[in-house]
Amino acid sequence: MRRSILSALVVGAASLALAACSSGSGDDSGDGGASSTASSAPQLSGTLTVWVDETRIDSFKPLAKEYQEKTGVTVKLVQKASGDIRADFVKQVPTGQGPDVIIGAHDWTGQFVTNGVVQPIQLGDKKSDFEPVSVSAFTYDGSVYGLPYATENIALVRNNKLASDTPDTFDDLVTQGQGVVAKDSTVKYPVLIQQGAEGDAYHLYPLQTSFGAPVFKQNTDGSYTNEIAMGGDNGHKFAEYLQKLGKEKVLNVDIDGQKAHDAFIKGQSPYMVTGPWYVNDFKKANMDVTVLPVPSAGGEKSLPFVGVQGAFISAKTQNAILANDFVVNFLGSEAVQTELYKSGGRSPALTSALDKVDDPILKQFAAAAGTAPMPSIPEMDSVWQFWGKTEVQIISGKASDPDKAWDTMVSNIQKAIDG
Amino acid sequence: MTAADPTKPVAPKGARWWREIAWRHAVGIVMIVICVVPLLYVLSASLRPNGSLTGSTDLFTTIDFSNYTGLWGRGYGHWMVNSLVICTVTAVGTVLMGAAAAYAFSRFRFRGRRSTLTGLLLVQMFPQMLAVVAIFLLLISLKDVFPILGLNSTLGLICVYLGGALGVNTFLMYGFFNTVPKELDEAARIDGATHGQIFWTIIMPLVLPILVVVGLLSFISTYGEFIIAKTVLQSNDKFTLAVGLYQWASDERNAPWGLFAAGAVLAAIPVVVLFLILQKYIVSGLTAGSVKG
């Protein structure tokens, strides 16, 4: 008897406590607070959950605030690790626990679409306001799945202290660089192109395209087919060229991104092939740099991949209207795109905002851009791996016959794509 | 080693000291160098404003504490507190549950005892490749019922960790419990002690060293765990140190290695301090040995 009273009491108390917790812990962002203030000024209420990785979150924090002040909608930013954000999104959206919006790169599109975790975005007549490559990057099977806000690409960055004019071919550039190395004892590398143990096909791609060996065939509208185009003679020529650069120690597998970055800042090389993400560091180090297209190695124009950043809307969002408003109307506005360009240091995807970019270095990067976005097919992960690792094996001399290694790679990639 | 052992605290002198003791110091010094060099490397990186983990080979060319001061604006304080809370609770829970189970296995003979023991060992061997997906789903369902055990909850994470409380640690304790003579229990029982009293007042003090070891092991492994933690914890202020540091390291292009190194150096301090504090309990097993005599 005593026990039953006691437990009844405890049940009661515990239930109260739990009930309190449930209303409190549902949304840590202070959902309750938002709805109570909502009655005073803005009309809207509710919460949009936005996933963003640590590289982009600082740019989005002020925007979340701005949107909330403007509309009354709370934007809850959830920081995910850049290594996990994509896989977690695919896993969590079907459970209904995913976010409403995810900020990411366009090459995730294929995986998201084949898993049915994102919904098409209607840009309508706004479509033509964006740079064409940025929209085609987010286009998959004819539908647009993301709103682009920034584009980026790699190019040749020159340290003007060590070199003042740049030749037209990569061979001449290497010769020029080697001359600087011979003259100046602090300079150690004719040119820096980052590699690392896993390889980096992305940073070698401008050289590869200059041999006329793009990764896939492109349709006329810029979208990719599944047909591998980097095999054959042109591919062989590039593979042999890689072997030559490896033998001459122009390319070194041990130089990863961090190492290349540090060496360039220390003035150890006149050139580095890199993207806008390091520009702030160069500025901080008071370097005088010029950005140029990567000179051709194989005779054709070098075309780096264009990477586009944007926002996707979850297929299972409960707030489709708000998510659309946030993504299309807010992130797609000129003011916000300009703000993102200023905080993120990438060229805006909206043409009107791009036209107003005044930073000379970013302009030079944009001028060196190609017209081909990175492919976004779901199998791209394994393509990158075979591609990078084969290049590493050729550069390091582990694969003594570059043509054969390249052919094996192409057939392995084909197998991986075919499943 | 009984308390009466006359040789115990007295160090030998002269040639005998060289033969019996000196080499131990030599071993110690060599091992410490091996242990410490990579960590000095991290320490050095943490004192360079734009430090990296792969670049420089010159140790301590610059001494600059900006990485350390920079930590606090990034939520590092929260992470530290979260880690300490989560790891302490998990360690205490693991010790209590593990010790209780070890007591049961060591002192009682019941049906299914052997198979339960084997089962515990085998469960630990399951490859946890999908653990994250499963735990995520579990916590989603739990959230509907006990919101406090759901996602992004410290308590929820602790409970997940406590799921692993029985396991390898139980075996460690089980083996140690077996070395405590059963005559002690018998004597106490004849004096009228209940099994609970025997457990709390007789066995537990005697096995203190292993409890401390298990607590420490549990604390450390929880401290470094980030795979489950990063799935469960979702907002920056709930992160543990491991999750926070992992997020910094996962930035492919602009990873703040200097901050990362500084964060890692500070993160190691609690573990070392804890070990320093607990060390005397681990070694106090020597006194426990005297009871056995």
Next chain:
Amino acid sequence: MTEQQVAERPTAPVSGDGGSRRSPRRLRGDDSSHARRPGSGFWVKLALVAIVDALGVYGILTAAGVHSWWIVASLALGLVIVNWAYFSRRAVPAKYLVPGLLFLLVYQLFTMGYTAYVAFTNYGDGHNSTKSDAISAISAQNQERVEGSAAYPVTVVLDGGELGFAVVQDGQAEVGTADQPLQPLDGATVEGGKVTAAPGVEILQFAQIAQRSDEVTQLVVQVSDDPADGTLRTQDGTTAYVFSPVLKYDASTDTFTDAKTGETYTPSDHGNFVSADGDVLQPGWRVGVGFENFTALFQDSRVSSLFVQVTLWTFAFAFLSVATTFFLGLFLAMVFNDPRVRGRKIYRSLLILPYAFPAFLSALVWKGMLNTSYGFVNKVLLHGASIDWLGDPWLAKLSVLGVNLWLGFPYMFLICTGALQSIPGDVMESAKLDGAGPFRVFRSITLPLLMVSVAPLLIASFAFNFNNFTLIYMLTGGGPDVVGAPLQIGSTDLLISMVYSVAFESGAARYGLASAVSILIFIAVGLISWLGFRRTRSLEEL
């Protein structure tokens, strides 16, 4: 509740220690006569169980509220077990086992059960969710905006309680709902191409639209009586476009039909809509596939070429890792177990430093230090040697073992330090007095005694290293790669990281396959461990 069970019962026969045997003095009504009587302890127990019961009952009620019958059943079962264990006199061992086992059941066995379940499905990229999710995703992805059609500024209205769209077409205001194609709306006020007021319909403000987000975005209004003219939809509540579906789902036949070609797609056994000539619609959904995942790995010709090599290395790695870490740890524990060594405290504290750093950080640091051209090891320790530590197949294996030794010996050191305390010093003393040398003492006394408590840990450590994915992944990524291999598998890849390569990096994530192989690995490791564990039984009876 407890009192009725006080009546003494003979407990199960016990082997000498009689854990649950009670003194006959302990009888009903004897409460106050002994200080040890269930005073505080009993009340603590009662309070704790009451709290657990309270939480359990609360949980059952809430779970029933959200129809989580699984949780209801588990909680009810859990409560029965807890109450039985703590209020029954017979279940003494259970009192000590229940808390840990309950947590284990909920969190660990669930993981195992879930993995087992997934192993029989095709869960993975492309088969990520339920069939209804797949249908709605396919439908959403295959809407085409009618070419040349205008964008309509739309007003969301309530027309007789039903949600509808009001638009202006050729200067004429029109309204339509889900069941009613667009029809003229008389007397409407139009401002800026948008209907702002109209008799008989209620105009929703944006805030209201946002609240009914789902209904509004799913609302489809036919442009005219002819469905071929397309349908109006809106995503943002302010602009509507005319769409025509490329693929149309028919619920009665459960098929998709291509509006242009007439091709039909029917659901297949493997969770996809497939056309007669084999075209597959993405996404699919999760279905059971029987034992397919278990056989897939062996049918993959890319795997079989590397399987033997990887398996051998996995065993070698696991065995050598345990052996090296254990002996180094034990050696150091014994070195500093001598009370005559001064400064042991400092030595011990510094020796656990490698363990105090998060392991993934240490792996990263070592990776940097072992870099051929710039690493600390080559450049400083070896004065500019260019040894390819992580690039040469054999050196990479050695490096992996070395780093794992560095990471792992403090664990063994800690355990051995603790376990050594349990060895009675007098045994060793007497052995020494009998003239046994230090090695002899170690072999015949220390090691066997130590093994009693440590052997199961060594088995567990073997299993852990067998599946030590993190180290390999962080340090070498499995590399250096076998040149030209059809999978990204390298000289240091373990079975578990090979599975990872096959299941996750060959394009799409295949959780079903990963689970199936996890289970196969588990059976293999479990069997080995079980055999090893049986052998330690003899040790234990010492």
